[in-house]
Amino acid sequence: MGLTAATATQAAARPGPPLWLLAELTYRCPLHCVFCYNPLDFAKQTDELGTDDWLRVLREARALGAVQLGLSGGEPLLRDDLEAIVAEAHRLGYYSNLITSGVGLTDARAAALKAAGLDHVQLSFQDSTREVNDFLSHTKTFELKQRVARSIKAQGWPMVMNVVIHRLNIDHVDRIIGMAAELGAEYLELANTQYYSWAYVNRDQLMPTREQLQQAEAITDRWRARLGSSMRLLFVAPDYHEGKAKRCVNGWGQTMMVVAPDGTALPCHTARMLPGLAFPNLRAHSVRDVWLHSEGFNRYRGTSWMKEPCASCDQREVDLGGCRCQAYLIANDPTVADPVCHKSPHHAEVIAAVERAQAGVREQPIVFRDRAASLRATSENAAPTIAR
Amino acid sequence: MSDAPPAIDGTIRPRVGAGFRLQYEPVQESYVLLYPEGMVQLNQSAGEIMKRCDGERSLQDIVRDLETTFNAPGLTDDVHAFVEIAHRQRWLQWD
Numbered sequence: 001m002g003l004t005a006a007t008a009t010q011a012a013a014r015p016g017p018p019l020w021l022l023a024e025l026t027y028r029c030p031l032h033c034v035f036c037y038n039p040l041d042f043a044k045q046t047d048e049l050g051t052d053d054w055l056r057v058l059r060e061a062r063a064l065g066a067v068q069l070g071l072s073g074g075e076p077l078l079r080d081d082l083e084a085i086v087a088e089a090h091r092l093g094y095y096s097n098l099i100t101s102g103v104g105l106t107d108a109r110a111a112a113l114k115a116a117g118l119d120h121v122q123l124s125f126q127d128s129t130r131e132v133n134d135f136l137s138h139t140k141t142f143e144l145k146q147r148v149a150r151s152i153k154a155q156g157w158p159m160v161m162n163v164v165i166h167r168l169n170i171d172h173v174d175r176i177i178g179m180a181a182e183l184g185a186e187y188l189e190l191a192n193t194q195y196y197s198w199a200y201v202n203r204d205q206l207m208p209t210r211e212q213l214q215q216a217e218a219i220t221d222r223w224r225a226r227l228g229s230s231m232r233l234l235f236v237a238p239d240y241h242e243g244k245a246k247r248c249v250n251g252w253g254q255t256m257m258v259v260a261p262d263g264t265a266l267p268c269h270t271a272r273m274l275p276g277l278a279f280p281n282l283r284a285h286s287v288r289d290v291w292l293h294s295e296g297f298n299r300y301r302g303t304s305w306m307k308e309p310c311a312s313c314d315q316r317e318v319d320l321g322g323c324r325c326q327a328y329l330i331a332n333d334p335t336v337a338d339p340v341c342h343k344s345p346h347h348a349e350v351i352a353a354v355e356r357a358q359a360g361v362r363e364q365p366i367v368f369r370d371r372a373a374s375l376r377a378t379s380e381n382a383a384p385t386i387a388r
Numbered sequence: 389m390s391d392a393p394p395a396i397d398g399t400i401r402p403r404v405g406a407g408f409r410l411q412y413e414p415v416q417e418s419y420v421l422l423y424p425e426g427m428v429q430l431n432q433s434a435g436e437i438m439k440r441c442d443g444e445r446s447l448q449d450i451v452r453d454l455e456t457t458f459n460a461p462g463l464t465d466d467v468h469a470f471v472e473i474a475h476r477q478r479w480l481q482w483d
Binding site (some may be wrong): 017019064065067068070093095097119120122158160186187229 | 407409411413415416420422423424425426427478
């Protein structure tokens with residue numbers, strides 16, 4: 001899903017509005033998902049914006065043209081001012097999306113959020129089976145999620161179900177789709193794991209084989225034919241296997257602003273890992289200033305920052321060089337082509353990861369996203385090198 | 389909801405489809421349709437048609453209103469063609 005009207009080639013000098021504001025309200029989370037994209041050092045980032053600051057950020061971004069608001073985390077339901085934030089979003093004319101694990105979404109809380117004007121709930125599942133769901137999230141939440149799904153439907157919200165797909169649940173895709181249909185989801189996102197943060201640490205554990213992917217896609221196609229328009233199925237392609245870079249968050253600083261729990265404004269969920277870039281904090285700077293004038297947002301806008309092979313590539317306006325975080329994680333240089341692209345000089349490392357998945361090589365034990373692992377990971381070394 | 393092509397005539401009373409919200413965005417100077425985590429930006433004529441689709445007015449009345457407002461007779465075919473596309477996209481529905 002995306003902002004289909006966003007123009008493909010906005011000039012770096014004159015960015016359009018930040019149509020998508022993603023408010024990561026907290027890094028606190030009752031789940032410990034092995035593919036979480038929150039930063040590895042989240043446990044050291046305990047500072048959170050207060051209610052008044054969030055309401056101001058909402059107002060400033062709306063004035064600049066933001067229209068879709070994602071309320072995310074961590075688990076946003078852990079903020080007891082969520083209803084106040086939703087109410088202000090509603091008053092301002094946002095379309096508000098709660099992106100949640102469902103933990104904490106009681107019937108009473110759902111009713112309060114509905115009354116405040118919440119437009120939509122995206123509920124994440126880890127798997128169609130209790131065992132794998134609970135294992136992957138390191139919690140006992142499967143029945144709870146089923147109950148929450150019914151509560152979402154009872155409030156009349158459109159329901160998007162999101163399931164991150166990887167080696168440990170991809171063979172259940174048939175049952176996952178069946179479960180979503182049974183629960184009445186309007187959309188199901190089967191999001192192949194993107195390897196950042198915790199998913200990067202667990203990459204060998206999570207990467208499926210080519211055969212698994214082909215089978216999952218074939219099953220998804222069969223369900224599409226069967227379901228017609230009653231449920232939309234989105235299969236987010238895995239870029240490691242495709243040899244093709246994807247335009248990251250619709251282009252750096254093109255449509256999206258992510259605000260981290262402490263108020264740092266970012267062009268994507270994980271950009272804070274990139275070295276040598278200053279991302280301003282919205283406690284001290286206005287949304288307008290940050291969007292239009294900050295070095296962090298301007299650095300990789302458009303195409304003028306590119307080197308070869310991107311600079312002369314006929315796909316440069318399409319993929320915009322792919323993902324800067326992936327370039328940094330794999331090639332240790334955020335200014336080079338995304339190594340998932342077959343033209344990248346670093347593409348061999350991506351191929352090697354895919355081949356390890358084919359051979360079933362898993363040298364690292366799986367690491368759950370929890371406080372102890374976060375503190376351990378970030379005290380040893382720079383985050384990106386942990387799994388290499 | 390059926391995928392079969394709907395019968396479009398002047399008597400239908402179209403409304404914005406369930407799960408979509410239509411609103412004017414001053415910064416984009418256009419009407420947009422909002423849905424979970426997404427947005428469709430409408431061009432001017434699409435916006436003018438959609439904003440009249442309130443489930444009360446008949447399509448015939450909507451066409452007449454557009455012809456008068458924009459001093460442009462003979463809009464029936466264009467409007468019907470858009471309504472058909474919009475129905476396929478589930479932007480519009482009717483009973």
